[in-house]
Amino acid sequence: MVTITPQDHRSGGPPRLGVVGAAGRLGARVVQECDRHGLAVVWTATRTSWPTRQDGDAVPTVVVDASRGDVLPRTADYCRSVGAALLVCASDIGPAQRRAAADLSTEVPVVLAANLSIVNWLQHQLVRTAAALSARLPEVPETSVLERHTTAKRDRPSATARSLAGVWETAGAGRTHEIASYRAGLPVSEHRFALGFAHETLTIIHDVRDLGPAALGALTAATWIHRGAPRLWTGTELFDEILLPDSSATPRGSASVT
Ligand SMILES: NC(=O)C1=CN([C@@H]2O[C@H](COP(=O)(O)OP(=O)(O)OC[C@H]3O[C@@H](n4cnc5c(N)ncnc54)[C@H](OP(=O)(O)O)[C@@H]3O)[C@@H](O)[C@H]2O)C=CC1
Numbered sequence: 001m002v003t004i005t006p007q008d009h010r011s012g013g014p015p016r017l018g019v020v021g022a023a024g025r026l027g028a029r030v031v032q033e034c035d036r037h038g039l040a041v042v043w044t045a046t047r048t049s050w051p052t053r054q055d056g057d058a059v060p061t062v063v064v065d066a067s068r069g070d071v072l073p074r075t076a077d078y079c080r081s082v083g084a085a086l087l088v089c090a091s092d093i094g095p096a097q098r099r100a101a102a103d104l105s106t107e108v109p110v111v112l113a114a115n116l117s118i119v120n121w122l123q124h125q126l127v128r129t130a131a132a133l134s135a136r137l138p139e140v141p142e143t144s145v146l147e148r149h150t151t152a153k154r155d156r157p158s159a160t161a162r163s164l165a166g167v168w169e170t171a172g173a174g175r176t177h178e179i180a181s182y183r184a185g186l187p188v189s190e191h192r193f194a195l196g197f198a199h200e201t202l203t204i205i206h207d208v209r210d211l212g213p214a215a216l217g218a219l220t221a222a223t224w225i226h227r228g229a230p231r232l233w234t235g236t237e238l239f240d241e242i243l244l245p246d247s248s249a250t251p252r253g254s255a256s257v258t
């Protein structure tokens, strides 16, 4: 079993974190989780405060951007100026932001993480497996995604819903028929991936009630990419690397999130 706890798996000292959007729901939770795990947060940025001092231990080795998509180019410039890796949490990432992330990833590791919960990674694996097996079934299922978030969420459909549909399509199982969203109810989110057959439906549901799992996933991803080689990752690819021992030749330590 792989135990997951945020810890450094490379030489060169522990990570020093920067957090953009540190006053927001996810950003504040990431800072709190760092405190709980003894990880240093040496730099934080909010809409009204973006410190530019850059010396010694006050310089982060990895920045977690938990703000919003249109902030990403500024965060990327900051990461470039200090040589920090970047973990992007925001869900409203468009082509311009993707380009900024891709450009930066030629210099440092960059992760575009639609959903940082490890259990959501498991949901992606289940959808991928269902897609791979669907060609062997007597009928091809018609798939759909229903996602719910609180009224505070600005964008729709969620990045996770689009990513689940992407996994189905990339596996060659066809297009997802519809992605539907609604905004109501308790924190945090539900993602229902449904496979509809003629007289039955199989639904793979991920129901999340707290931002703790996402914050913990952020710490795990951040500690993993800290001082890594330049590369652009999706969150799913990074968790594949951490959790599936045979998926690549990269040596790994005990990846950690407890
Ligand atoms: N990948 C994942 O697992 C998860 C991703 N998310 C995504 O993360 C993002 C943030 O979500 P959430 O925390 O709920 O949203 P919030 O609105 O609570 O937090 C965003 C924060 O970023 C701040 N901000 C805005 N502009 C800037 C700027 N230029 N510089 C620094 N900070 C800035 C906002 O300030 P102000 O309020 O003043 O605008 C706010 O404090 C969303 O895109 C959400 O979908 C959320 C949860 C999990």
Ligand SMILES: O=C(O)C1=N[C@H](C(=O)O)C[C@H](O)C1
Residues within 6 Å of the ligand: 091, 114, 115, 116, 149, 153, 157, 158, 159, 160, 161, 188, 189
């Ligand atoms: O609360 C949010 O906002 C979240 N957004 C992400 C998304 O758009 O997929 C991940 C998670 O659903 C929480």
